Amino acid sequence: MPTLKAVLDILEEIAPTHAAENWDNPGLQIGDLSQEVGKVFISLDPTLKSLRKAVKRNAQVLLTHHPLIPKPVSSLNRDRYPGDVIFEAIERGVSIIAAHTNLDAVRDGINDGLAGLFGLQEVEELEERGDLNEGGFGRIGDLPEPARLGEVIERIKVILGAEKIRVVGRKDRKIKRVAVVGGAGGGMVALASRKGANLLITGDVRHHEALEAEALGLALIDAGHFQTEKTALKPFVNCLRNRFSEQKMDVIVEVNDKEESPMRYE
Amino acid sequence: MPTLKAVLDILEEIAPTHAAENWDNPGLQIGDLSQEVGKVFISLDPTLKSLRKAVKRNAQVLLTHHPLIPKPVSSLNRDRYPGDVIFEAIERGVSIIAAHTNLDAVRDGINDGLAGLFGLQEVEELEERGDLNEGGFGRIGDLPEPARLGEVIERIKVILGAEKIRVVGRKDRKIKRVAVVGGAGGGMVALASRKGANLLITGDVRHHEALEAEALGLALIDAGHFQTEKTALKPFVNCLRNRFSEQKMDVIVEVNDKEESPMRYE
Amino acid sequence: MPTLKAVLDILEEIAPTHAAENWDNPGLQIGDLSQEVGKVFISLDPTLKSLRKAVKRNAQVLLTHHPLIPKPVSSLNRDRYPGDVIFEAIERGVSIIAAHTNLDAVRDGINDGLAGLFGLQEVEELEERGDLNEGGFGRIGDLPEPARLGEVIERIKVILGAEKIRVVGRKDRKIKRVAVVGGAGGGMVALASRKGANLLITGDVRHHEALEAEALGLALIDAGHFQTEKTALKPFVNCLRNRFSEQKMDVIVEVNDKEESPMRYE
Amino acid sequence: MPTLKAVLDILEEIAPTHAAENWDNPGLQIGDLSQEVGKVFISLDPTLKSLRKAVKRNAQVLLTHHPLIPKPVSSLNRDRYPGDVIFEAIERGVSIIAAHTNLDAVRDGINDGLAGLFGLQEVEELEERGDLNEGGFGRIGDLPEPARLGEVIERIKVILGAEKIRVVGRKDRKIKRVAVVGGAGGGMVALASRKGANLLITGDVRHHEALEAEALGLALIDAGHFQTEKTALKPFVNCLRNRFSEQKMDVIVEVNDKEESPMRYE
């Protein structure tokens, strides 16, 4: 069976560490590089619930989008997150790895996934980087056909399975050019507007970002941090499976289909 | 008629500048200290819409919660916010002043307003400061009677006039101790939990803050940045009117009752 | 009529923003990019007096060497500079733009102007930069004929219209190689000496800079910050007129010929 | 049985966290605060060898002088220290805690231990701190009787069980006043000299520190980082036992008597 080291090498090819933001901590969170891996279990968040699901499904590796150790820790306390997850993962023999802003950036990553879900055309990076091979932050492209914002809202709710969404902009606005940023992308309002977008779709939008969009005449949709990322993971999952198969590595890739956003609408 | 200087002095008594966070910029945004003031118009945000409303209502001063110049500017461009507001304010002779995190902190400020709206008892500061006279960040207190989260949700929607709210936590949880933070208070999840809160009510909650609340077993309600602040301004407005009246200053205080959140639910 | 945007584009060609020092703030100070411009009025300093002169001369743009907003501001107070200038400029519809250390550096800028006034030959940059196209700080070159310092002093007073000047070095010293830095260039004493200058001409010289020159055997003339810059503006003014004319832009360029140094000798 | 939390509380009383240097990380390294503790095993270093010895001796807690996580970590790799120790500790159910520079500083800590071993009299802190209750860095005091450096050397080797020691200064120097710093104290040469010491005893002395001592006429003995600290732990061990006993906490305290310095002389 392939080792965790081999799995990390595959992941590095798909979403190289140097494509991540400086503040990020992708890659190995906790684990044993020589551990043999037969199943990788994918969740958005490294919660205790996700870990237990991975254990139940007999996975050796929990692969998450958000890192378990986003900021360096100087003490591991079993009574407190992430200590609880770390203790239980070690006791149950599950390694935890992450692909975060590197996965956002790369081809077939989160943002390419989003752009694909909405059928965007002539897709470019929203925030470019020096090295094009590493992708960039967010994507921007054109809808196949211009549409009213009202119609776009309905489609998004279906595509992302979003119960409710939060919106800036009148429903009769015509939308042609759309920027997408999985997760929390309200900080890209000005850039999206400068690049000609009529609409920015993202999550975790804050009040002052909504005001900024309004002042710039940019429509803005907060479809949820969870929903925009979870739904857009699909191309990555396929890509991962293909690589394992190409490399003749006998590793099952399973997605946590019971994971839910921690927030609901009332 | 009293001058803008005199109005700022009153405001300083109610919400002293030194009670603000270090990064904040409360007080005079643009204006002429010797300008005579007959009417102060209060809005949450210094938008062009708010300014025009103030002009229409013949106010000389627009007093907002969020500062017009949150970060120092090195150029004023009429074509871009906040340049557009600054140009129009100067042309129309309207001064703009703000009371932001200083107003959050002080007695009768935003957070005291929130605590009052929910009838909290034995209210304390959530995040204490050295000098008690200056208030602190957020408030924490007990509901008059313990209630299920489901009931609390219904009450909040009525009190804040919130169309929809976002919730972490099962509806049958018993809520006794409640923390409130107007605006964006998701960063207080750990502190609220440590101080014994069963529920934190705030706005602009982000995905990782919701996860953190879930991990700590704290119920969390995002009732909207706009709604939590706007509704909670009332005690401040009364306080301002009283001070003017006590000082025999003939200044009308009017609240922008047409202001709306830039985001709506769909 | 051309817009302010078009005028700024011309200025950018002559003295590109990236040629400025990092701490500087050239370009738009306050204004409306779509404003139509028929006359540009040039002064060294953006004082209230300069602004009023520009208004009187029916200029739409006041172009100064020193920026109106050298450091970012977080509040505009009409009672205090630069708030007074900003309020009055907006009320009178005058935009204010600046070309500062970028204009010092570039070909036909302030320092080239100074070198030309003294007839320096084989002129080079005093402080070189990586990219030669952007010019550098100060200039150094040879007098057409060597002269005694006493003679040079007399010539400078005539050329710059300087009432009095301040001098380090005996009058009978022979001067061949001369460094010039418009404005405040006392910090270049060591560099000028290292590069073989016999004399540095600049303004705003401080006591310890004079001592340093004396210790290094470098003659030093403080001919005034104002005088060295104002007199040296001429090539830039010509250049600006030529560009407008080349571009068939009907913009009058007028220089404030009544501007005086704030300091006089007694 | 008492919990790990209770053990940490006792430790906090003896060597409070705020007595540690800013860069240090004393206290909980990894563990479960509600774990029941029947035996604490004390080593200088949290090596795999120490951990395995603790497991063998049926201890629930490994208490070390040097922290397991001296600098925050962002990933735990089983194949690499300290990941190997962390994995094995969690698997074996052993918590790891540390008392480092706080234990150096406090009464009955490492440095008091050293001063006691040499019988120093009228002992004071070498580097004083604002708050006397928290102790300070190193100790200084007088030998009961002045002695030649040669005699002191022989005594130290016996007392600390040091195979060899490194020395600066002639053997016939008279020694009366002695400074002691457990661990690495070569940086205190100047201070010890200024405070009148004839000799500084410490470990991990570097070449330039030896030169500095020579220039100042201060005798200097490097008796080993390991030996100075390990031998001086005794008063702390006694103190810990007493506190457990006073508090009627049934916790056995055992010292790793097989631990050796990683360096030997050849």
Next chain:
Amino acid sequence: MPTLKAVLDILEEIAPTHAAENWDNPGLQIGDLSQEVGKVFISLDPTLKSLRKAVKRNAQVLLTHHPLIPKPVSSLNRDRYPGDVIFEAIERGVSIIAAHTNLDAVRDGINDGLAGLFGLQEVEELEERGDLNEGGFGRIGDLPEPARLGEVIERIKVILGAEKIRVVGRKDRKIKRVAVVGGAGGGMVALASRKGANLLITGDVRHHEALEAEALGLALIDAGHFQTEKTALKPFVNCLRNRFSEQKMDVIVEVNDKEESPMRYE
């Protein structure tokens, strides 16, 4: 004869080191604390000329206002200031010490000297400090009788022996309240104006400081860095002589009466 150490102790009493600005380097520049001192020679600047004069006058100590080593040095090159002065001072056995911003600040220091020369009354510190015993930056007080600026100019030239001075403000302005800052005090323009001064007298004034004074309606006189400090040294010289005499220390204090400003007017 007293030692250099004893002389430094006297100086410390008069102008304590902790009264200096943080960036300053008062006290011992180069010297031998056990050197015997019979004569102290005082100059404003530690130039080679001042040193040679001190040698000629058989002084063992050169005491200057400006430090010889204002910024730490990492190499001493005899061919370059201050290396030349350091080599020659060591070879000739002259120690060099300085009293700079500490001497500016204290009672009977430079700024008190200036205030005394102009007969200012009810003198206060211009920039206050926490600890009043240590003095502050600059002084402010009232002229015995209000006067026109023109008259004040004439008096200053006589008092300071200033050939020429530089002035901001019309001659017929009435001057009552005057701020004085020896050396380079143009940075105090705003403070002087806020504290009610009609005039600030200082040296090394820069163009933008002159503009600032003009905008604030404050008269400003640049009477020379050298002249304002050198002339104002007198009370300090007397004070130093008195202390030596009180302490029965047989030390002659001599002032360099041939020192001249490095800059002259032409």
Next chain:
Amino acid sequence: MPTLKAVLDILEEIAPTHAAENWDNPGLQIGDLSQEVGKVFISLDPTLKSLRKAVKRNAQVLLTHHPLIPKPVSSLNRDRYPGDVIFEAIERGVSIIAAHTNLDAVRDGINDGLAGLFGLQEVEELEERGDLNEGGFGRIGDLPEPARLGEVIERIKVILGAEKIRVVGRKDRKIKRVAVVGGAGGGMVALASRKGANLLITGDVRHHEALEAEALGLALIDAGHFQTEKTALKPFVNCLRNRFSEQKMDVIVEVNDKEESPMRYE
């Protein structure tokens, strides 16, 4: 006779300043660039003893490995190192220069010297740098024949003339690949291990570095900061003599053969 400037130029060719670490201060410490030089005296440390030896041997230049002024100084006190050395050097007319981390790095420098002493083959830099011409930190290479650690220990003691050495690792370990770092190189333990070394030879090893080596299974020998550097100076001395001879510069190079480590073993 050649000048000090010419000697420094030769030194710059052999060990260019830009090859030094950023924090280092190689080159001129104190001296007169125009001084004539007939003899250069080489010591490891610029102690008073080394200086006096240089004077006795009629050298004009003391060339040391460790800089006399490692950190910039703001005052020179004859009573305290390095003031004592500086005063005496100036009085005796001896210039002092240094070649430190630049000499460590370059071809024929300290680390190449060490590698040569142990007969290492296929030597590479331990820590590479961008520009290969400038060398790097430490060296790594293979022993001509693998040997047991016990044998290597004996050889090192002979080669370096080391009385005693400190060792991590069992004597029967097989050693093939060896890393060497003159002076204090314990911080290179991890890198040496990663690059395949079986043994690191250096000086000034600290306790935690020894533990790190033990954990990584790397043998470690502390043969003394002094011994590793002093013995390895030979190729540099030869190189210096050759350059003088090639340039027809009549300069004698003499090595201080009486210099001893300040620390001895007891």
